[in-house]
Amino acid sequence: MIAASFDYSAPETLADALRVLSDDPEAKILAGGQSLIPIMKLRLSIPSQVVDLGGIIDLHAIAEEEGIIRIGSMTTHEQVEHSELLSEKCPLLVAAASGIGDVQVRNRGTIGGSVAHADPAADYPAALQALDAKVKVVSSAGEKIIPIDEFIVDALTTALEPDEIITEIHVPTESTGIGTAYETIVQPASGYAIVGVAARIGLSEGNISFARVGITGVGSKAYRALAVEKALEGQPAKDDTYGIASRVAAEGVEALEDLHASSEYRAHLATVFTCRAIAAAAGRAQ
Amino acid sequence: MQRAIKVTVNGKEYEREVEPRMLLVHFLREELGLTGTHIGCETTVCGACTVMLEGHTVKSCTVLAVQANGKNLETIESVASDGDLHPIQEGFWNEHGLQCGFCTPGMIMSVKQLLGDNPNPSRDEIRHAIEGNLCRCTGYQHIVKSVESAAKAMVQE
Amino acid sequence: MKIKGQQTLTTPREQVWEALLDPGVLARALPGCQALDPVGENHYKIRMKLALAAVQGLFEGKILLQDVQPPNNYKLHIEGAGKVGFVNGEGHFHLEKLSDVETVVHYEGDVRIGGMIASVGQRLMDMTSKMMIRKFFVSLKEILSEQ
């Protein structure tokens, strides 16, 4: 398990990094490397050049501004997990981050890398879907802000062009009265989610006034369970409601199948963990 | 396509020319002769290759040596000082936290991180913290006891 | 790995049939196809670069069209091998005339993957094949709409 040869650059500014990318269309961006390096070691990826973003200090910050939290793309899962700002104002993202891989992987893996890799079993996308997050990408032509739903196109496929770099992930500051939860069942070997459900539930006088549900692992990309959200909104906050609404968690989704979970089992788990996530989130909203 | 890198490992500075594809674990083992760090799975699962990079544990089979340029590294060889074992090492020794010993250096590095962050972990917290380190010999029970024993000793120190 | 599904195209059946047997169309619609060269009747040499974000593999092989019964049925046999492993498969295509301007393409097949990619990437196989089929039909629709 040894990578094929490649060239390496470690630009110190975003502009330099963008220049390398536009000069070399076969170059690959290296963020935390927790997905890319294993693939390269299997020679399933043979880039001409690896552009290491580790030296670009600007990409590491977490900052809040006008109800939006901007998370630098090179922020590690560990930094998200232990961010006081996020714990207080976006606990859902913290919950998702703390479930990724293991300590060593969280110390190294980055939110930008995870989003760019778009693994259908990754934890972040469920939370980002539920949070209506946005992805800021920059190229030499300028910058774009892309809603997460449009950014992740398909399994391992995003709207990111080869000459673009993700610089920030934007998530909203959680409103008061909203409870959140991330519930997951993982594949025992890899630790990847078989199903992961992120829920944000707002209550008003015992009824559900706001619902966002993001689901990862089930389909070829993480998705918002709109039917579940619709079935929740305006309904009384009680177990029956959650159970009924969760039944449509995987409706219309072509559930994936692998050694560890059939599509039927995945679709079923989606309903179970959706129900659990909603119940936990609603419990926290009260 | 060699790259010059400069790293500090266990307090000592090294300058070497390496291929960009060289993994940090191979760099440590073969360029610097620090063979205490092991290679177990090569897919970022088993944690035998765990070292500290800038004070954080990483799996050195999933880090390129060039990524460590300018950085500070600690390996198992630095854990004992001047022949005195670290309380974590004592804990593993006293509580039989190892058998074949192959996973042990990585395991000790992960425990070092854990006890640095949480001096009094519960058994569940210990198991959670070593999720990224596989051991095929012990069934983990004596490792958990080793960590408890080390935590106790370190608090008393 | 079994694959089964259907796609409805707003194109008359004969036109879909022609497209599906046209090497030029196949070369454009097959995801990652870099070359499709005829070597005999219904027999082509193919070179494909399969790329999913950072994951990529170069495969060379052949495509055989068998039991060709215009404009209803044919069987597609594909064999490809590369450094990372190999892919073999058979697919049965059945074209159902829904109306004069609508056709349903039913497909059913078995794909076998071997070598290194099978041993390390089984998690990605189902999603990859599903995605390739999606991409194939998206391109096919695009090509048909140009015609």
Add this chain to the structure above:
Amino acid sequence: MATTTTPTTKGFVGKRVRRTEDPRLITGTATYVDDVTRPGMLYAAVLRSPYASARISSISIEKAASLPGVSAVYTGEDVKAVGPVPCAGSMPTLRVPHHKILAQDRVYYVGHPVAAVVAIDRYVAQDAVDQIEVEYEPTECVADPEKALESDAVRVHPEYDDNVAFTFHAEGGDTDAAFAAADVVVSERVTVPRLAPSPMETRGVVAEYDEGTEELLVYSSTQIPHLLKTQLAVQLSLPENHVRVIAPEVGGGFGSKCNVWAEEALTCFAAMDLKQPIKWIENRRESINVVAHGRGHVDHLEMAASKDGTITALRFKILQDIGGHHQLLTPIIPTLAVIMIPGLYKIKNFTADLTGVFTNLPPTDLYRGAGRPEATYVLERVVDKLADKLEMDPAELRLKNFPAADEFPFETATGLSYDSGDYAKAFNIALENVGYDSFLKKQEKARSKGRLLGLGISTYGEVCAFGPSPALPAGGWESATVRVEATGKVTVMSGASPHGQGGETAYSQLAADALGVPMEDVVVIHGDTGKVHWGVGTFGSRGTAIGGTAVHLALEDIVAKGKKYAAHILNASLDSIQFNQGIFSSNEVEEKLTFQELALEAAVAQKLPPDTEPGLSATRFFEPPNFAFPFGAHICTVEVDGDTGQVEILRYIAVDDIGNVINPMLVDGQLHGGVAQGLGPAFLEEVVFSEDGQLLTGTFMDYAIPKAKDMPWIESERTVTPSPVNPLGAKGVGEAGTIGSLPAFVNAVVDALSHMGVEHIDIPMTPQKVWNLINERSQS
């Protein structure tokens, strides 16, 4: 630590002494095979078949050979003079296809070695492997042992007329009559999937050939350096006394390194050919792929009983998936399942039919437990089924069928003689520890609330501590030499080759107690055929019972010889000499002699008795008269999540009897690790192949070995019934946990779902499998 000491005084045996091997292991200073470097060393890498069955039409090595840094590329043609990979099986029906170290003409399984590259470093070696062009003509394959037996199955080895590798029949008593007279008959078919042994250190070899002395030095991560030395000499046509094998620090074996591998001879061949040292280190994907898998069984057991619960007869059918080739012990392993099928029960009649079948899959061979977990698993499943059928308490049923403590040695229908035991005692302690009756009440209450609680019982007996020699293909003895240096330091050389068990500590404890020296004065040498002249190895839970006994006997000789010297030097009669806590004394004289003083006298040889030779050293071989039979009871309680199929282990109780114990801490460690390797297959582990023989679980991303959070807290206790078959009274502990744990877990989960009519779930019991069953049952 209250329970741990680093003692400097006498009395080590039986104590929780911390290990002498640990300081180097916890500081990163131990030397495993990949840590070995030799001047001018090159690296080898192996190209393997991507097909399960294919003819090789051509191999083109030019591109690979022309890469800068590549020293050689070898194909099957180049190494055809090297002898085949050995197989030690000897049953009359056995078919042993020629097992070449590199494939020639044909490949028989995915991962079959096809070519090898030697290059300046492992990076270039891998680049070159990628540049070898092989044209394969894939042929039809068979990857399922049951399908391989069908009459129209494609033949794995076309030279044979079917895929049967061997058959083996055994019987005792009159099984047909017992079945005819039975009140009840129950049966079960179980599959035991292939397991990847997965020691954390993969295999590795460093070979160096000295042209001057014509000596081959081989470092290999092996459990059997002495057997490997002999085999390499045969394979490479070298005089055996020109081969030295060193097993350096070995990072786990679990049976998988008790083998002779193609890559070992291949690396040696290359080192001799290139006259340069060569290192080959396996990667994890290769390890999961080709290191002989354990298990691979389809087992069927039928049990006859009378209505009072007396088990009267067994009919056992085993289908053993061999794979494409045999490895060293492949055909022998399932015979261990045959002889242990009665378990701890008094069953007078049995027949067993074992069929080994070739498939286009990698070879199977021994892995921790080796045959005994399979037998125990199917037996304990069927015992539970019998209890169910008789509406009898499964604990009571088991107790009813144990031999009593005074019936030992107990002769089994399979021809074994169980050495010693009190099965009911250990079992009753386990029942008490789990709170059997109160759990059953709790379970009923929980069930009424829709919760799924289960309790699983497993009792097991194990045949281990192999020899005696006639029962083994290659010697069942072990050797030990104790050499006392002139300064009184003690060197123990053992032919056993421990690799994590703590043999150095255990042997040091024996030596320190026997000679009255501090443990720090004892050095244990093992795993080097250049230093230890005779040896068999460490496998089959024999390290203490056989290896330890050889050490014990050699120590006795040292003491006897020492007494002789002491009598002469002290001028006292031999009968009067006492040796206590390191002091030779006699009631006839006042003068005393310390062990260290005596050691010096033995070396300088100025005052030795005339009829003795100088030097204080002894070599002994221990040949056991019989196997030893550890036993125990494991009980597991679980809760199943009906919505997801996830199983939580609530409690895990183990009561084991492994005879006398030298170091309880090491024994606990062996048991815990053993339990982990039994529970892994119960709910996680399975090497999965596609129908066409493709490996689908090639990394630890898909092959799940237990992580810390997967393992329960093991509540362990022991009873002690010393074994009469060796003077230490030890039985063996390496495999006990692996054998006892699997059925306990499976029985617990089945019990949790039994009210839904669930009778069996095949392993590994993944949440998906469990949920599927719950879902099926709740719909019907």
